[in-house]
Amino acid sequence: MCASRPLLALALPLLLGACALFQPSHNPHVPYPAKSVDLSRYSGLWYEFARYDSSFEHDCVAATAEYAPISATRIRVINTCHKGTPSGRMERVRGQAIIVPHSGNARLRVSFFGPFFIGNYWVLDHADDYSWSIVGEPTGGYLWVLTRTPHPKAAERQALIARVAALGYNTRYLVFPAQ
Numbered sequence: 001m002c003a004s005r006p007l008l009a010l011a012l013p014l015l016l017g018a019c020a021l022f023q024p025s026h027n028p029h030v031p032y033p034a035k036s037v038d039l040s041r042y043s044g045l046w047y048e049f050a051r052y053d054s055s056f057e058h059d060c061v062a063a064t065a066e067y068a069p070i071s072a073t074r075i076r077v078i079n080t081c082h083k084g085t086p087s088g089r090m091e092r093v094r095g096q097a098i099i100v101p102h103s104g105n106a107r108l109r110v111s112f113f114g115p116f117f118i119g120n121y122w123v124l125d126h127a128d129d130y131s132w133s134i135v136g137e138p139t140g141g142y143l144w145v146l147t148r149t150p151h152p153k154a155a156e157r158q159a160l161i162a163r164v165a166a167l168g169y170n171t172r173y174l175v176f177p178a179q
Contacts, residue, residue, distance in 0.1 A: 030140045034125040036104030041130045046146035050174045061178040062086040073099045150179035
């Protein structure tokens with residue numbers, strides 16, 4: 001088990017380092033990010049619409065990620081989730097992401113617990129209006145689908161699942177946590 005402490009359970013879309021070795025790949029051919037990311041537009045609150053399940057998110061629902069620029073190359077990250085139900089105990093973890101040079105701001109390296117837990121965070125695709133984002137990392141074992149609203153409309157949900165499949169991910173492994 002990668003994470004048994006409550007704080008590790010919050011690492012949501014960004015704590016990938018140590019766990020990546022043990023997560024099976026559901027996409028053996030992870031694509032590079034499709035387009036550049038405007039960090040000012042990407043900043044703000046995101047809701048977790050879907051994800052590949054992982055040990056550090058076990059029992060996490062009503063998960064959110066909030067991003068804010070610290071500098072031209074660093075982003076503050078705050079991930080929250082509730083245990084069991086949307087009204088369950090809230091847990092929060094704070095971290096920082098560093099932009100990988102020459103990546104169009106679409107590839108980042110993230111740390112929640114100092115230099116010991118650093119993971120890749122790739123914005124594989126996003127809506128032109130930044131209403132949704134699909135996030136993964138190079139092993140293909142982790143995937144998150146983030147939206148700006150906690151309950152996207154049915155047409156948007158179907159389109160996001162289709163886009164995940166088009167990126168080469170097996171959608172039968174998607175988990176849709178309660179918001």
